Amino acid sequence: MTEQIHADASAFAVRPSSHPRSLAERTAALEHLAFGTTFSDHMAHAVWTPDAGWHDQRIEAYGPISLDPAAAVLHYAQEIFEGLKAYRHADGSVWAFRPEANAHRFATSAHRLALPELPAEHFLGSIEALVRTDLEWVPDSPGSSLYLRPFMFASEPFLGVRPAKQVDYLLIASPSGPYFTSGFQPVSIWVAEDYHRAGPGGTGAAKCGGNYAASLLPQQQAAAHGCAQVCFLDAATNTYLEELGGMNVFLITDDGAVHTPELTGTILEGVTRSSILQLLRDDGRDVHERQITLAEITEQVASGRITEIFACGTAAVVTPVGHLKGAEFDLTVADGNAGALTQWLYGHLTDLQYGRTPDPYGWMRRLD
Structure with missing residues (x-):
């Protein structure tokens, strides 16, 4: 509680x-x-x-x-x-x-x-x-x-x-x-390999305007490639997945396990992210907070090992990712519909927020 x-x-x-x-x-x-x-x-x-x-x-x-x-x-x-x-x-x-x-x-x-x-x-x-x-x-x-x-x-x-x-x-x-006018539909994500949101020892874990200003040019790059959002890699090695311009990211593998980048001081600790981790663990899911390489993601999306990708944040709650694009790849994760676990998480969170289901965590605070 x-x-x-x-x-x-x-x-x-x-x-x-x-x-x-x-x-x-x-x-x-x-x-x-x-x-x-x-x-x-x-x-x-x-x-x-x-x-x-x-x-x-x-x-x-x-x-x-x-x-x-x-x-x-x-x-x-x-x-x-x-x-x-x-x-x-x-x-x-x-x-x-x-x-x-x-x-x-x-x-x-x-x-x-x-x-x-x-x-x-x-x-x-x-x-x-x-x-x-x-x-x-x-x-x-x-x-x-x-x-x-x-x-x-x-x-x-x-x-x-x-x-x-x-x-x-x-x-x-x-x-x-709704944050995305298209509603709860899979969006396309551009992986930026030439720009970074934050570096080690910087302000990546703080919610400050400079982090978002740094994301605007690569966001324009994403839009030019038909993508709704941009995803950043770590600044130190340009290898590991970090977060989107304003959302955290999760991957689901074919064994039902869920993976998300670990917090390293360069990633914002999202309130929605921590709520999702709690819901997944209470549902008995195998959850991994770890370093995830871009090479791993592209290989496992192509092979079918990764079955769902979604982003999360206060504004959009949960957003399914349909396509993952970069300078040298264009991969389909979901074509037309969100995956089952992504849909369950979105429904469970919004049911809690709108009072349609009991709140066992004490997460909701009455204001009026």
Whole structure:
């Protein structure tokens, strides 16, 4: 069972927006949901300085923020973020999936980027306070959710390479539909052999913008080859599979065993990844966290030894991989349909998240 950490929602004073969207405007916005393009009426905000610590916590109207042109984040990229979702259950209640894990990872990322750690009770409190303020923005259409984006950045205006002495924390919310507009269908993945996401001793295990910026050019390369996502190899040897631009990856072999790259400090420890590992082990599966070479994958996909590949992450949950492409190979993993285990995992996770099945792990946290 997940330990329930106290959420201090009362620390965030609610300052209602003077210009919230009307019922008609909100209804129209919720009718045609994409991912991450529409935002609710409010946001959470807090400020940190060395003398005062975290202070001025509030829920305020969503809107532009004012930054000095010398704000450190604009010059030295000292920032982190998280991603999680709020789900509307059939009885109208609203729940988050494992937000304590996101709070822990947010603190870990802050440490790596020399940012102040936000206490877990304030991280969770900001989520509860914002969701309760914008409860009507949690959609109830199939596959929809309220995507939550906490982030922290260096706002002190100065030019100099050192940790900032003023930091802002914000949380915004976006009612969203499925991440992939094609739905739960196999996607094509491009394996980048000329670019890398992160190197040993770098920020690969932190959720910071620089890691994603580094993935954008190879993502363009992937799109040019008809692929939806890019997969990276390790920077040290250019040999081992690591992760996609924003998701972890799993392989299933013909003996029913499941394999995923081990965490080495260059791979983000995904909340969905750890949840899947728990579900697989409780199902009696043979699970291996290990180093996996690209040569092994191409040989075993070609021979039929690897029967399924899927990626996972908060936004897409579970995504089946249909084709694996690279400069010198083009392999079909699944043609048209996701594999049985991939489908089972997607169904089991989403049933938990939407309250359609009991939660024996204590992963769901009620917000409203």
